[in-house]
Amino acid sequence: GAGVSQSPRYKVAKRGQDVALRCDPISGHVSLFWYQQALGQGPEFLTYFQNEAQLDKSGLPSDRFFAERPEGSVSTLKIQRTQQEDSAVYLCASCEGEPYNEQFFGPGTRLTVL
Amino acid sequence: SQKIEQNSEALNIQEGKTATLTCNYTNYSPAYLQWYRQDPGRGPVFLLLIRENEKEKRKERLKVTFDTTLKQSLFHITASQPADSATYLCALDAPGNTGKLIFGQGTTLQVKP
Numbered sequence: 001g002a003g004v005s006q007s008p009r010y011k012v013a014k015r016g017q018d019v020a021l022r023c024d025p026i027s028g029h030v031s032l033f034w035y036q037q038a039l040g041q042g043p044e045f046l047t048y049f050q051n052e053a054q055l056d057k058s059g060l061p062s063d064r065f066f067a068e069r070p071e072g073s074v075s076t077l078k079i080q081r082t083q084q085e086d087s088a089v090y091l092c093a094s095c096e097g098e099p100y101n102e103q104f105f106g107p108g109t110r111l112t113v114l
Numbered sequence: 115s116q117k118i119e120q121n122s123e124a125l126n127i128q129e130g131k132t133a134t135l136t137c138n139y140t141n142y143s144p145a146y147l148q149w150y151r152q153d154p155g156r157g158p159v160f161l162l163l164i165r166e167n168e169k170e171k172r173k174e175r176l177k178v179t180f181d182t183t184l185k186q187s188l189f190h191i192t193a194s195q196p197a198d199s200a201t202y203l204c205a206l207d208a209p210g211n212t213g214k215l216i217f218g219q220g221t222t223l224q225v226k227p
Contacts (some may be wrong), residue, residue, distance in 0.1 A: 004157070031213050042118075042203050042217030043158065056212060091157050100213035102148065105157030 002026055004106035006092050011036055012112045013082045021077045021109045025094030032075050033103065035091040043091050049075060050097070061086075082113045116141045118218035120204055125205045126224045127194055130154030135189040143182045145205035149189050152201045152220065161202075173175075194225045 004022040013019050025032050031050055035043035036059075045059040049071035060067070064083075069075040079086055089110050093103040119138045127133050146165045150158035164171045164180045164187070173176045177190040191198050201219070201222045205215040 033214065035217075040219070042205075043215075043220045045208070045214055045216065048212055048214055050212075056210075056214060093157075097213070097215055098211070100146075100207065100211070101163060102160035103158075103213070103215065105150075105159070107155070107157050 001052050004092055004094055004104050006035030006090075006106035006109050008109060009107060010112075012074075012114065014114055015082060015084060017082050019082055019111065020039065020112070021079075021090050023039045023075045023077070023106060025073065025075070025092070026072070026104055028096070029049075029094035029104070030097035031093050031095045031100075032069060033093045033095075034075070034077050035093065037089045037091055037108070039088075046077070046090075072078075079111075082111075087111055087113045116144075116206060116208070116216050118204060118206060118216060120218035121221045122219060124222040124224055126226065129194060129196060129225055129227050131194055133191040133194050133198070133225070135202050135204075135221055137187040137189065137218055139185050139206055142209065143185065144146065145211070146207055147178075147180055147187050148205045148215065148218075149176075149187075150205060152203055155206040158203055170200060180186075191223075194223075196225045196227050199223055199225050 034046040037043045048056040049069040064080045089108040093105045117140045149161045152158045201220040203220045204218040208214040
């Protein structure tokens with residue numbers, strides 16, 4: 001399977017715990033995006049990488065959210081000191097780069113903070 | 115900032131009919147607009163992309179129109195089938211040519227046999 005994969009698929013955390021969400025994009029895809037999707041809503045942009053460079057992190061809700069893509073392939077989204085309002089589905093998407101066309105999404109990680 | 119509106123109420127239609135979903139946006143005109151399908155528990159799946167200089171795009175039973183004057187896109191599914199039941203998301207590119215997308219909240223389509 002050459003699609004985007006994410007792990008874990010489900011994560012339950014106690015408030016205050018740190019979590020790390022992983023994304024494996026399609027091999028060779030230059031651009032990688034993280035989105036947050038609340039129940040009944042569309043995905044909302046969090047951050048964007050072009051290769052290893054994080055070019056836009058304007059959507060990260062607070063400084064508790066941190067993302068990296070050190071070698072330009074796998075990316076990790078880390079949330080420190082989780083809060084209940086962080087509960088959502090976190091989606092990762094990748095695309096080839098310019099010209100921008102379709103984005104390929106992973107299945108998402110459903111995070112529940114108790 | 116860009117605001118996208120899709121019908122928040124679910125659309126229920128009979129099998130074989132044409133489903134029409136609406137996407138309205140405010141503010142700037144995007145360079146392109148995309149439509150995605152999302153099934154429960156899954157990530158969105160790309161369906162169609164239409165650029166600002168295109169009026170209409172077709173793919174099998176799907177048709178998308180793009181009216182930059184009205185700031186509106188219509189998404190049509192002809193000869194609808196129960197398997198078309200899903201949530202459909204409209205997405206516009208954000209300024210800056212980064213590929214970043216701004217999504218609407220989605221419209222849920224239910225096709226009844």
